[in-house]
Amino acid sequence: LFAQGITGYEPVKANRRAMLEELRTGDGRPLPNHITRQIERELDRLEMVMAQIDEVNKVREAMLPTVEAEETAKAPRLLLQLRGIGPEFAGTLYSEGFYRHFANRRQVAAYAGLVPSPWRSGTIDREQGVSKAGNKRLRTTMIQVAWLWLRHQPGSELSQWFNQRVQDGGGRIRRVMIVAMARKLLIALWQFCTAGVVPKGAILKAA
Structure with missing residues (x-):
């Protein structure tokens, strides 16, 4: 995105896909289709990792109260x-x-x-x-x-x-x-x- 003159895009936010559709290059053009598809594939991988992190965090949070209950x-x-x-x-x-x-x-x-x-x-x-x-x-x-x-x-x-x-x-x-x-x-x-x-x-x- 930086190579296309675009800054400020935050892929970890919940509206990452909606914001992707609104991006414009430094000279005002929509993102080329092949770049959009490439970024969407990167977002697929990012969302998978984020889901795995959430799952690990839930397991950790479920474990700590049990641990704390033990004298x-x-x-x-x-x-x-x-x-x-x-x-x-x-x-x-x-x-x-x-x-x-x-x-x-x-x-x-x-x-x-x-x-x-x-x-x-x-x-x-x-x-x-x-x-x-x-x-x-x-x-x-x-x-x-x-x-x-x-x-x-x-x-x-x-x-x-x-x-x-x-x-x-x-x-x-x-x-x-x-x-x-x-x-x-x-x-x-x-x-x-x-x-x-x-x-x-x-x-x-x-x-």
Whole structure:
């Protein structure tokens, strides 16, 4: 559409097909028929994906109340109280990790593969980064949550810790430190779900 001089068309809106018929090119002509048919096929695929997303959301929303009703599974309801964490993240963190029992913080980090992986040989002793030996989906989700935490919880102790360590640093140091922050945040969220300890400086959503 942009190549035809058209801007502002929003295919995710409910009136996407009606609006398509009203579009005019930059010089005032109706869209050529073959372009209209091509876009309609793209809309068919888009609507199929949107329907699948709606179905997944309904399953998730049906699952969370059931989970919350269990005395031993309060994690989703508690996580939803924190600014920056929505139903998708709350459900994933519970189903991929917090439904399990962990004896200590190191077990939590190890399960997600976010513990350091030391390497020793003779007089050489250094870290090789995180082990990545745990739950990949939980680890990936926590890194996404960590980036959003910086945006929605800028005044928290963890966000300040991250910002102090990446001052004047490039993209590489930010990518390294966000993994370290994801480990700390995972432990903080686990403590919040199990002991009710709110992460320092974190803001809860309004009731």
